Amino acid sequence: MNPDKAASAGQIDSLDEFRTRRRLADLFRGYEDLESGYRESHAVLAGRSAGSDINAWQETVLAMLEANLGSSTLRAFLAVSERWPPGRTISELVLLGHTARNIGRHAGSACARAIFANLPVSLWRLPQAADLAAVLSAIERVVEAAPESVQLVTTRLGSLLTQVDAAGFDAWVSAGLRSCGYDIQKRRAYFGLDDPLSLRLLNPGTDNFVQLERRLIVGLKALWDWQPPLRAMPALPGAPAPRRVSLAGNLLRFPGSFTGATEEAAELLYRAAAAHAGAHFRYSILRFPVGKLKALQVALVSLIEDARIEALAIREMPGLARLWLPLHAAQPFGGTAAPTLMARLARALLDPAYVDEDAWVAKGRALFALAQDCLDDPAISREIGGILGNDLGQMRVQFNARSYVVEPAYRDDNIALWDFGDHPDILTEEIDIVVDSVRIERRDQPEGGHPENQPHSGGIGRARYIEAEGLEGIPVASYPEWDHALGLERPDWTTVLERDAPAWHEAGEAFAADRDIMRRVESMTRRVSIGRRIREKGQRDGDMLDLDACVAAAVARRSGKTPEDGVFQRVTPGSHDLDVLLLLDLSESTADLDGNGRSVLAVEREAAAILAQTMNSAHDMLAVHGFSSAGRDKVYYQRIKDFAEPFDAVTNARLAGLRSSHSTRLGAALRHACCYLASRRAFRRVLLVLTDGEPSDIDVPDPDYLREDARRAVLSARKAGIDVFAFALGDSSFRVLDRIVGERRILRVPRIETLPMRIMQLLAALKK
């Protein structure tokens, strides 16, 4: 019996369709419930779409049957088909079916069923067909490369897709496969969400602040022309979570999250807080000395100052009222504790429509209104706040300085307004905060800023680093070394131990290149197409006539045929092929700080990111490797990024994990790097060395020995057709580097800011 006779009555089937139906009929024999399920799904789908889609679907059903995935799997697919949302195409359903079938064949039918169970509910997260395809292909990659982890992924599919979208899921899978390599344990940990990198990639911004940070930074610059350093104040275990923005110490510090706020509410809070801080920046021009003021008066002066700056800001940018007003929730009743009254006063000063009958609030309002003509003068805050504070004191209103928090939540703690001097009556809380900010200030200065210079407080961090150090690498090659004194090459003299650079997983300390610099690089490389010129003949348009084509056209015309119209030739930019291997010196001396307090290693990381971005825009291939050495038997070589790998979170994690140690046996590293380049087939192969100077090693007393050996290595590289350039960081003369690579192949980089320009110049010159 033909299962779909009803639907296709009157249609002429192709032979394939006919065969499909016959085959299905055969397979369904004996499985009436499956067959009826099939018919129902078919009916639903046929009502929605044209013939070819349905046939594809039928073939998918057939394929699934023939793959022997079991009746429950097929039933699951049929159920999904029947309930397939009208907004999605049948071809997406077919893709889902096919992929699930492939997955089922390689990883078991349970996985296929898991996909049918978990993917359809997440379809809203995958609005485009391409998103669905991306997720399915990512799962297939897991099937192929990490079959033991497939079930971990498919069972969690629903919750994974609530955390990331299709692109995020794809990136998460790719990063996992790349960073775990062949290690099954690591893969299971990663895909089982038991790995910090895995979690970090799934939660790119659970911290509300982190997601908004850039928007806030740009907003502050636009509205106030102000660029303060922004910091998040994380909630540390054991300490009370920071609840208010702080402007102390010339930093703008935000709580990592505002407790109890939904995501939407948090966004408004952060924006309002940033705007309020901006208003302080513009209008709070002097600090009030605490003098003999009591805590309550301090709080009130701060409150009036808040009102003053907001009023001034609204005069200039009226829309800010709409940002701040909704966040004032005070109501004109409810007790006489100081915080409540103060919240009501705050609202009364901002909101002319707010009605409050309390005498004190009304007095505050009146005083503020009188001062409208001299709002520019901060002294009025001191005056009005002092009066109101006195009043509250006389009314014996309760005020607990320790537990007081500024309301509403978007306003800052106002510590930055006050000059505490040496006042002995300072509230301990405020001392803590001040001291804390000073401590933080010091920590934020360059010397203290980098993970490698800070003592690791977390035992986990230290343990991981040592573990990585323990893995020295696998001996992969040995190279000769040139002895300049004897004038001969010693064969098999050095041994290179190679490994992948370990990734640094600590949350919050991931390496990310300086945004301003990266943006400059991006704008410099945009729309640049530097490459060889290619002459194209026989074109319809061009600046020169292609004589051969012209002659042919003339001949054609005279003999009565239609001439070809491609009679021009033009010269166009050719394909870009440049292979660059960036070799980073990872020796101990790279921990030294340059004039700006940045370590050489930090500059090297930045250079790698800049180079990757520059070349990314110009479609070329980049590899990043690092080296150090401890004697001729141990030349450590680390692969941070290979040519084919993308420059992504994993690469950044590896860059963050680089540490300065040991010595600089440059020649051996150069030779090993050249092996990588020798096998490449680009138009031009370039070795870029980033080193801070002298090659040296623990077993070599003669300072010239390694220098000459490095020079020799460079010469043989040149003979092999590989260009070698070196970056000279800082202002020193670098005569050593001159000797090694030649004066004309040194790129002087006095400051990191000039690095992008230098790199672009080099690439432009190389492409000529």
Add this chain to the structure above:
Amino acid sequence: MSDEAFFIDQYRIADEPYYHAAGNEIALFDAAYASRMPVMLKGPTGCGKTRFIEHMAWRLDRPLITVACHEDMTAADLAGRWLLDPEGTVWRDGPLTMAVRHGAICYLDEIVEARQDTTVVIHPLTDDRRVLPLEKLGELVRAHPDFQLVISYNPGYQSVVKDLKESTKQRFAALDFGYPDATVETEIVVREARIGEQLARLLVSIAERSRHLKGHGLDEGASTRMLINAGRLMKQGVNIEQACETTLVVPLTDDSDIRKALRDTVAASIP
């Protein structure tokens, strides 16, 4: 020849293009034209460079031939090329050659976009020789006495690979164009968009804030032209937020964080 003369006449500007002087640029250009000195107009996009040169061309009663430069432009696009027609080959003058022959002002807009092997074509025209060699034609065209070369140059989009050679830059007298000050800019917006002064002033204040972002997320802040567009939309009944969104936020950047920040800025500025 008369065909070409007619062709050139099409480039004459009949009605006065409105231009509000910011400084003494009109007098300076008059003086430069008196000796047919090549002139470079420097400034960010949307600041009135093109409007200025149109105004001057009208004022001086010269035809104005404008060429929008781009990376794929070749020397032949400027000077001319051979074409193939049923009779054989025929030479067609390019816009630069037309201006040179017939005494028009040739305005090369955004000249940095063109490759350096293209821009070198203008060199013989910018010194005392005032000639244009056309090797493919075998002709040395001497410039008409009324011919003048004007180029525009946006210093903001600098890149190592795309920049004018020093030797080229130094042949020109340069006039600086920037955003006009707030009062002048308001007047321009009022006039060009035909909206009220208060609204125009509001738009100008929004633009000023967006210009803080130059180099901090945007290549350029909002230009005067964008404000005029916003004003025109508002005149048609579009509300100010939507007008700013369409003419400022969306064209200025594709970055979602910066777009949100710009929207916040617009929201904060409007009452």
